[in-house]
Amino acid sequence: MFDTYEYTCVERFLRYVQIDTKSDPQSSTSPSTEKQRNLSKVLVEELIAMGVEDAYVDEFGYVYATIQSNTDKKVPVVCFCSHVDTAPDCSGTNVKPILHKNYDGKDIVLPDDATQVLSVNDCKYLAEHAGDSIITASGATLLGADDKAGVAEIMDFANFLMTHPEVKHGAIRILFTPDEEIGKGTAKLDMSKLAADFGYTLDGGELGTLEDETFSADAAVITVHGVIAHPGYAKNTLVNALKIAGEILAALPKDEFSPETTEKRQGFVHPVRVDGLAEKATIEFIVRDFTRDGLQANAARLRSIAEQVLKQHPKARMEFNVTEQYRNMKEIIEQHPQVVDFAEEAYRRSNVGVRKQSIRGGTDGSRLNFMGLPCPNLFTGMQAIHSKKEWIGVRDMKKAVEVMVNLVQVWAEKS
Incomplete structure (x- = not known):
């Protein structure tokens, strides 16, 4: 069913990264920067246009939405979450994304700053994308793949389900958060509004990585x-x-x-x-x-x-x-092994090799686990995050969408 699907994640991503959403650790407001709402409002409009009728952004900048169940089976409610903000470490203003079609496998000199060079010697994973397409920024800013890649992939996943009703799944909650980069991604989250049983953040790196442990x-x-x-x-x-x-x-x-x-x-x-x-x-x-x-x-x-x-x-x-x-999400995830087991099955169905690993950092999932939502982290493809050399492979983005589609089917089948 994926062979004929026209993926939208790349087109969405190229648009989303041009919206400045940098968060501010010195701010006392929620969200920390008003401009984060600019992307949140776009996401709500696009979800409603897909037919996700209950999508809305609340007063704190959180986007909530529901894709209704299309099966008679009782299936746990599963949430997919990414954050809209980008890191304050590097400029996110006037991002100019560049799509390098059929990447030739050589070093890439970014046009707005010749000192910014993506080197295959420094990043072996870059060489693995030779012959495929990748996306970079121009050298003057970060790209914003962290975590607009996850946002675009979840939006494409929603689009797939809304256009393929034959794919059976339980109720799915979509959550986009502000201020994750400054450690406040769940500070104003209303768990009663979210109303999910299990979750997955889309905030990981290389294809095939599945993260069930954080700092x-x-x-x-x-x-x-x-x-x-x-x-x-x-x-x-x-x-x-x-x-x-x-x-x-x-x-x-x-x-x-x-x-x-x-x-x-x-x-x-x-x-x-x-x-x-x-x-x-x-x-x-x-x-x-x-x-x-x-x-x-x-x-x-x-x-x-x-x-x-x-x-x-x-x-x-x-x-x-x-x-x-x-706190380390593994303390909670170990009590709910199915949330990782089902993800591993979805990877296999997507012909993606599974590499379970620990994150030397944290995600919104770090807090969500201790707020009652067992929530490991799935790959998006993002690389060299928080820097002007940030990049992402189109292949990885499309595979992330495929994994999510297979994952909701696994939950429906095994419930």
């Missing part, structure tokens, strides 16, 4: 209180909080304990923001590990490093605060 994550903030004085009369009085903050950063290990020195199942501590004046300075960190014990140990080690620095400045004082961000 556990906390945020840590060190606040240094110095002693302020007029700099002309500051001898033996002034204690500069900014300098102490710098000493804390300098005291962090150079060859471990950081994102740039860890891999696989190693956790880390990562400073992400410094702010302040001579009197008071703050350092914001993200703390990551796959286990709760490891997470606590990393935070304790960070605190100990800071305390050692403060001992050299007895007139200064420090506050150390840790807040929970999300």
Whole structure:
């Protein structure tokens, strides 16, 4: 049935990435940027045009929609979720997507910045797409495949089901969230509105990857209180909080304990923001590990490093605060093995090899699992995310649509 289907995910993706939806970690509003609604409104209009009549965007920028069941069987309600925002790490304004048809397998120099080169030596997965089509940005911005690829694929999946009523499935909920990139993707989510039993985020990478484990994550903030004085009369009085903050950063290990020195199942501590004046300075960190014990140990080690620095400045004082961000989804998914088993079956039916792996990060699913929705993460094809070298393969996008169609059929058959 896929041989004659005219996929819409690529055309949708090329349009969606041109809508600036960058989120803002310093904002206190929900969504953090009003421009995220611009894409959400487009998605609602397109869903309604397909015949998904109940699609709407709420006051916080969440899109909810339902594809009604077309079977008499009692099938759990399954949700598919992606986020509309792009990362604040790199510009998402005036994105100019480029479709490289029949990619020749060579390095690609992006036209708006010749220093931005997609190299097959740096990315072996790129070479695997020789002969197929890929999409990049122009070199001046990120592409936005994270996660507009997932959005476009879910929209194409919805289009497929609405135009192929012979495909039997239970009720399907569609959810598009704002602010995932700043850790607030589920902050204003109404689970009673969502009303789903199981879910899948479309926010993964290479074809065939199936992610059922994430980091556990906390945020840590060190606040240094110095002693302020007029700099002309500051001898033996002034204690500069900014300098102490710098000493804390300098005291962090150079060859471990950081994102740039860890891999696989190693956790880390990562400073992400410094702010302040001579009197008071703050350092914001993200703390990551796959286990709760490891997470606590990393935070304790960070605190100990800071305390050692403060001992050299007895007139200064420090506050150390840790807040929970999300926990490893595997703790919940292990209690509901069918949510992964059915996904693996859908991959096989789509002739996609399954590679289960852990995410050195998190998704909306990290929180959704602990909000009552068992929710692993499916591939989209996105690569080099959060950078000007971001790209995605058309082949992978179409396969993601196929997997979702097969997945809802598996749920219907096995219920």
